[in-house]
Amino acid sequence: MVRFRFPLLIALGLFVAGLALTSALKDRHYMLLSLVLLAVALLPLFIRLERRPLESRELVLLAVLSAVAAVSRIPFAALPSVKPVSAIVILSAYVFGAEAGFIIGAVAALVSNIYFGQGPWTPWQMFAWGMVGLTAGWLRNTWWMKKKGGMLAFGFVWGFLFGWIMNIWYLISLPDAFSWGLVAAAYASSFYLDLAHALSNVFFLAVLAGGWTKVLKRFRKKYGLLQE
Amino acid sequence: MSSGFRAMHPSVALLYYAGLLLFATLLFHPLFLATEIAGLTLLLVLQGQGRQLLRALPFFLLMAVSVAVLNPLFSHRGAHILFYFMDQPVTLEAVLYGLMMMAVLLTVFILFISYSYTVTTDKFMYLFAGAAPRTTLLTLMALRFVPLFQRRLRQITMIQRIRGVDAGKGSVRSRMRDGMTLLKVLLTWSLEEALQTADSMKARGYGVRKRSVYGIYRLDLQDKAILLLLAASGLIPLFFWMKGYGVLEIYPRMKPMHFGWADAAMYAGFCLFVLTPPALEGKEKWLWRSSRRSVYPSAIPRKTGTRFMSSHLR
Numbered sequence A: 001m002v003r004f005r006f007p008l009l010i011a012l013g014l015f016v017a018g019l020a021l022t023s024a025l026k027d028r029h030y031m032l033l034s035l036v037l038l039a040v041a042l043l044p045l046f047i048r049l050e051r052r053p054l055e056s057r058e059l060v061l062l063a064v065l066s067a068v069a070a071v072s073r074i075p076f077a078a079l080p081s082v083k084p085v086s087a088i089v090i091l092s093a094y095v096f097g098a099e100a101g102f103i104i105g106a107v108a109a110l111v112s113n114i115y116f117g118q119g120p121w122t123p124w125q126m127f128a129w130g131m132v133g134l135t136a137g138w139l140r141n142t143w144w145m146k147k148k149g150g151m152l153a154f155g156f157v158w159g160f161l162f163g164w165i166m167n168i169w170y171l172i173s174l175p176d177a178f179s180w181g182l183v184a185a186a187y188a189s190s191f192y193l194d195l196a197h198a199l200s201n202v203f204f205l206a207v208l209a210g211g212w213t214k215v216l217k218r219f220r221k222k223y224g225l226l227q228e
Numbered sequence B: 001m002s003s004g005f006r007a008m009h010p011s012v013a014l015l016y017y018a019g020l021l022l023f024a025t026l027l028f029h030p031l032f033l034a035t036e037i038a039g040l041t042l043l044l045v046l047q048g049q050g051r052q053l054l055r056a057l058p059f060f061l062l063m064a065v066s067v068a069v070l071n072p073l074f075s076h077r078g079a080h081i082l083f084y085f086m087d088q089p090v091t092l093e094a095v096l097y098g099l100m101m102m103a104v105l106l107t108v109f110i111l112f113i114s115y116s117y118t119v120t121t122d123k124f125m126y127l128f129a130g131a132a133p134r135t136t137l138l139t140l141m142a143l144r145f146v147p148l149f150q151r152r153l154r155q156i157t158m159i160q161r162i163r164g165v166d167a168g169k170g171s172v173r174s175r176m177r178d179g180m181t182l183l184k185v186l187l188t189w190s191l192e193e194a195l196q197t198a199d200s201m202k203a204r205g206y207g208v209r210k211r212s213v214y215g216i217y218r219l220d221l222q223d224k225a226i227l228l229l230l231a232a233s234g235l236i237p238l239f240f241w242m243k244g245y246g247v248l249e250i251y252p253r254m255k256p257m258h259f260g261w262a263d264a265a266m267y268a269g270f271c272l273f274v275l276t277p278p279a280l281e282g283k284e285k286w287l288w289r290s291s292r293r294s295v296y297p298s299a300i301p302r303k304t305g306t307r308f309m310s311s312h313l314r
Helices: A005-027 A031-051 A056-073 A085-096 A098-116 A121-141 A148-171 A180-189 A191-223 B010-026 B030-046 B050-074 B092-118 B121-128 B133-163 B172-203 B221-242 B261-292
Strands: B081-085 B088-091
Touching: A005 A031, A005 B010, A031 A098, A031 A121, A031 B010, A031 B133, A056 A085, A056 A098, A056 B133, A056 B172, A085 A098, A085 A121, A085 A148, A085 A191, A098 A121, A098 B133, A121 A148, A148 A180, A148 A191, A148 B050, A180 A191, A180 B050, A191 B172, B010 B030, B010 B092, B010 B121, B010 B221, B010 B261, B030 B050, B030 B092, B030 B261, B050 B088, B050 B092, B081 B092, B088 B092, B121 B133, B133 B172, B221 B261
Parallel strands: none
Antiparallel strands: B081 B088
């Protein structure tokens, strides 16, 4: 069994992907296909995490940052879209790079949902927060990201993008009603929640940016973590 | 309490929930969806999770009903026009399709409640520890840090209050500043301490060789039998689905539902798959009840006045 684990997993994955494709093409039922595509989107960076040379210190660092991001969500549970997670993921990615940012975002989503309830939205959140970290890490060397205003703008934009990604998962359950009207209606109905998320991102980034990047950069230098 | 279906090997539970998710997204048919919802609800109630389900239900219903309402408002295909809403036809087909989608969403939601009760994260990670050891370790460490950090934050709050740093008092500005100080202390403390943990891991040889896997769950005879039963009964509906059964065609025109022999065979296989875990759970409940009856036919003589605790794992 142990020796055939990878071939078995790959075969199983292909089987499910085939079912999803058939279902999408034949019945125009896209739910399974969307889950398969999400898994495919999450896979490369997790495979990279498994394969790249990684110190145990770096692994523990990733775990701490994911856990801090997950914990930060708990005091704000009563406010629906105020999530400091995005801000913490952006800051961590800013210091430690794109791959680390993706992993921190995805793991934070997975772990915090153990307290908030897992659901079909979990992979979507993993993807969305992973992308927050990934893009923040890619753009960390641009001149505007180094300025505080640029980072705040980045957080604001991601507040909306996050909501838009999360809207997709229930839009795809209505393939026949899909029209620009429906998209507009869905996005208009989530506008205030997205705005709240965007504004809270700006707020948390503004408060955390200076102090946290300093602390994280110091740790990075002191222990030589994720230097690339 | 860990008994019945929850005490089985994680792979059994994972196969069950993966199969259910597959069926919920593939079999677009009211009968199958209703059976799945009923089976899952039965399992949850037998496991004593009915209250959990009730608590989450309003939120789920809100989401699912919004889908059911949105579909007829934006989809106008179909042959039977019920009425006009703001000059747009509302068709019977669109209403039915919306209701079916609502059922699919509800099934998936209930499935996840049952899943997170039965397959706890450590079980899920146990299954993937061999394939993805680093991700598993990372997730489990993060999982363990969450309650630790909450506790730590409480300690920091208490200590800093004596210094006058209090996030609960003062103007909004000073409270914010103090709150951020507390978080920064938490971050620094946790990072410093965690890196020590990492050094200690390294000193003990983490990463020197490929990670070995320690199995705490054993696949015993009953697990194997149930695994086989679930796999066999799960393949029946999949086979028929590929031949085109088990999907109700609503658009462009609703087809009349007919229930032939093939459908019956498919439904039987499906029922066997869905209802096996509730049956196991029910058997457990029944055994427990009858063991407490005084007339329980047992070879072991029962002393009156003492309580028996079964101590073996299952």
